[in-house]
Amino acid sequence: MPTAIAASWVEACAADAIDEEDVIRFDHAGRTFAIYRSPDDDYFATDGLCTHEKVHLADGLVMDTIIECPKHNGRFDYTTGKAKGAPVCVDLKTYPVRVEGGKVLIGLD
Amino acid sequence: MTERIVIVGAGEAGARAALALRENGFAGAIALVGEEAHLPYERPPLSKAALIDGDAPRPATILTEERLAEHGIDHVAGASALAIDRAAHRLTLQDRDPLPYDRLLIATGARARRLAVPGAGPDNVHYLRSFGEAEALRRRLSPGSRLVVIGGGFIGLELAAAARARGAEATVIEMAPRLLGRAVPADLAAVIAARHAAEGVAIIIGAAIERIETLPDGRHRVVLAGRDPVDGDTIVAGIGAVPEAALAAEAGLALDNGIAVDTHLATSDPDIFAAGDCCSFPHALYGGRRLRLEAWRNAQDHGNAAAKSMLGLGEPYAAVPWFWSDHYDLTLQIAGLPDEGAVTVSRPLAGDARLDFHLAGDGRLVGASAVGPNGAIAREVRLAEMLIGRRASPDPASLADPAVKLKSLMV
Numbered sequence: 212m213p214t215a216i217a218a219s220w221v222e223a224c225a226a227d228a229i230d231e232e233d234v235i236r237f238d239h240a241g242r243t244f245a246i247y248r249s250p251d252d253d254y255f256a257t258d259g260l261c262t263h264e265k266v267h268l269a270d271g272l273v274m275d276t277i278i279e280c281p282k283h284n285g286r287f288d289y290t291t292g293k294a295k296g297a298p299v300c301v302d303l304k305t306y307p308v309r310v311e312g313g314k315v316l317i318g319l320d
Numbered sequence: 321m322t323e324r325i326v327i328v329g330a331g332e333a334g335a336r337a338a339l340a341l342r343e344n345g346f347a348g349a350i351a352l353v354g355e356e357a358h359l360p361y362e363r364p365p366l367s368k369a370a371l372i373d374g375d376a377p378r379p380a381t382i383l384t385e386e387r388l389a390e391h392g393i394d395h396v397a398g399a400s401a402l403a404i405d406r407a408a409h410r411l412t413l414q415d416r417d418p419l420p421y422d423r424l425l426i427a428t429g430a431r432a433r434r435l436a437v438p439g440a441g442p443d444n445v446h447y448l449r450s451f452g453e454a455e456a457l458r459r460r461l462s463p464g465s466r467l468v469v470i471g472g473g474f475i476g477l478e479l480a481a482a483a484r485a486r487g488a489e490a491t492v493i494e495m496a497p498r499l500l501g502r503a504v505p506a507d508l509a510a511v512i513a514a515r516h517a518a519e520g521v522a523i524i525i526g527a528a529i530e531r532i533e534t535l536p537d538g539r540h541r542v543v544l545a546g547r548d549p550v551d552g553d554t555i556v557a558g559i560g561a562v563p564e565a566a567l568a569a570e571a572g573l574a575l576d577n578g579i580a581v582d583t584h585l586a587t588s589d590p591d592i593f594a595a596g597d598c599c600s601f602p603h604a605l606y607g608g609r610r611l612r613l614e615a616w617r618n619a620q621d622h623g624n625a626a627a628k629s630m631l632g633l634g635e636p637y638a639a640v641p642w643f644w645s646d647h648y649d650l651t652l653q654i655a656g657l658p659d660e661g662a663v664t665v666s667r668p669l670a671g672d673a674r675l676d677f678h679l680a681g682d683g684r685l686v687g688a689s690a691v692g693p694n695g696a697i698a699r700e701v702r703l704a705e706m707l708i709g710r711r712a713s714p715d716p717a718s719l720a721d722p723a724v725k726l727k728s729l730m731v
Contacts, residue, residue: 232727270695272702281698282644284617297336297620298362300387 220309220316223256227313234278234289236269237317244306245269246315247289249276254308255289256317262294262301322422323348325630326411328401328567329427330354331363332616333596335382336623337425337630342391344631351419352388353396353411358451359383360395364616366454367475368646371461371482379451401428404571406589423591423630426568426579427623430561430597430614435470439532444540446556448475460554463487468542468552470529472499474645475558477512480521481647491522491550493542498525502560503643504689505658511674511691512647519648524550561614563598576600577612583636584629585622593630595622604638605711606657606686615643640709642701644694651694655705656687665716673697677704683713700726 223237229248236259237244243259245268257278261268266282273279278289285299292303307318325341327334330352338352354360361379370377388395400414410418432447434440446457457479461467467483469476472494480490492499500509517523528545532555535541542550563578574580574588579599586593596619600612621639628634644653661678669675673692680686688704690697703726707714710730718724 267695270698272699279702281694281702284702297339298382 218318218320220318223315223317225313226254226310226315229254229315232273232275234269234271234273236267239319243267244317245278245289246308246317247273247278249290253290254310254315256306256308257287257289257292257303261285261299262303263299268303322346322631324351324419324421325349325423325425326351326353326419326421327425327427328353328411329425329429329564329596329598330356330360330395330397331427331429331596332360332382332619333429333623333626334425334427335360336620337427337595337627338393338623339383339387339391340624340627341631342393344628344633346627346631348422349394350392351394351396352383353399353401353413353419355398355400356450356452357398359385359388359397361451362616363449366451367448367478367482370451370454371458371479372485377451377455377458401567404567404592406571406592409591421591423593425626425630426587426592426594426598427596427619427626428564428567428598429619430563430578432557433560433562435529435532435557435559437529437531439534440557441532444532444534444555445470446554448479448556448558449561457554457556458486461486461488465489465554466539466552467491468493468540468550468555469558470542470555471558471560472496472523472525473502473558473560474500476556477516477647478645479556479558480516481519484519484521485648489520489522489552491524491552492516493527493529493544493550494523494525495527495529496525499523504652504654505664505676505678507676508652508674508689508691511672512650512652515647515650561597563600563612565598568592568594568598576610580610583608584634585626585637586629593626595619595626601637603641604636605640605709606660609657609660611641611657613641613643615641617642638709640705642705646694649693650691651697652689652691653694653697653701654687654689655701656685656708658687658689660686663716665719667700667720668722669696669700671696675700675704677714677716677719679713679716683716685712685714685719703727703730706730 261280270281286295292305360382483490533541568579579594602608662681673696675690678687
């Protein structure tokens with residue numbers, strides 16, 4: 212789980228609002244994020260839009276630790292934000308996540 | 321030993337192959353020869369964002385100068401390939417030194433089929449294939465102007481949608497009895513057709529075009545048999561594409577609806593491969609049925625596969641065909657080959673989205689087709705694609721039941 216220091220923690224959703232190996236969209240203060248729950252029951256957060264053509268990643272498919280863009284199948288490792296090959300070549304920004312009292316919090320800078 | 325690889329054609333397949341050669345450990349020289357002056361760019365936006373977006377469009381670059389340098393790819397831009405000298409293993413170019421090769425990849429794509437009716441010529445019929453053509457068309461699609469599209473396929477309909485988005489009038493003239501006849505099941509084509517009609521696009525089907533005329537005021541006229549003529553400021557023909565196979569033909573390589581390649585994308589010359597729209601290939605998932613696909617994903621997958629084959633790492637090509645097309649806020653996605661299906665099973669989706677599964681007579685899932693907002697269909701089509709790739713035979717009742725997650729059918 213990322214442990215970076217965040218300027219503020221924002222409640223994104225209930226922990227059980229995301230299925231295992233799935234993703235939901237979270238909009239906050241004019242920005243959009245994608246919140247993931249891995250098959251190992253860990254939570255992660257990235258920017259919500261694909262770095263290729265600005266499509267909402269939360270409409271895409273999660274397979275293990277990979278999120279696939281719903282438009283052109285660009286792939287990212289959502290635990291690190293790393294782009295995993297064509298057509299995406301720019302990494303996704305990731306955010307630290309905490310789960311407290313059944314809520315998922317993401318740390319924004 | 322393979323030390324010099326030349327790729328002729330710097331579109332999606334060629335650029336992808338160049339990168340994949342490095343990803344697979346090739347350390348020799350790579351020359352990527354392109355006819356256009358631009359860096360390699362993506363073509364799908366040419367009939368979409370490049371026509372519609374507010375800002376002056378720029379090509380969506382696949383390989384920047386930095387990435388070309390980083391990967392040691394020599395991009396030979398603005399170069400016309402003249403001939404393949406198979407005996408000498410050289411690609412000859414106009415006004416440049418010939419390029420010697422150990423392995424050659426032909427990724428020359430396809431060109432827009434020309435409209436062959438009396439009166440049609442470069443002064444009155446436009447085409448859309450290159451960035452330059454998209455720029456020219458964009459300038460002509462001004463508010464209030466009138467676009468006439470000949471051909472009710474993907475390019476024609478995406479152009480009509482772009483024209484409406486820019487405030488231009490649009491008429492689509494199709495020769496067949498319905499739109500999107502070649503690649504899309506009739507039910508889905510009807511959804512797309514209805515949406516275009518609702519957006520104010522005039523659609524004429526079953527038309528026979530007699531000739532093109534230029535009117536005294538500089539506008540153009542499409543004369544139809546037995547119907548009123550259609551006048552417009554701009555005429556575009558989107559009537560299909562023809563594989564660019566001239567280099568291969570002149571070099572004596574086997575042809576069959578483009579350049580004929582085997583399951584490893586090798587031509588009839590074992591040192592020459594082909595990838596993308598220019599070639600037909602036997603598809604391992606469909607009993608070796610020979611296909612030629614004109615699709616962005618296939619170009620990428622072919623580029624990857626051809627790179628591996630040229631390095632002796634290839635395997636029989638079996639990537640599931642997949643493509644999409646955008647019309648207003650609707651996306652159409654098709655995975656696999658719906659025409660291989662004997663039975664269609666529909667799964668209800670939220671809103672107006674529609675998803676059909678196509679099952680062969682033996683129950684195997686061979687295709688999936690969907691239309692709707694992209695976010696409503698993309699995930700399901702992707703899962704269907706994976707099931708198709710695994711040659712799965714899912715229970716039709718489960719496919720039809722939206723309460724059953726498609727992911728749960730992956731075994």
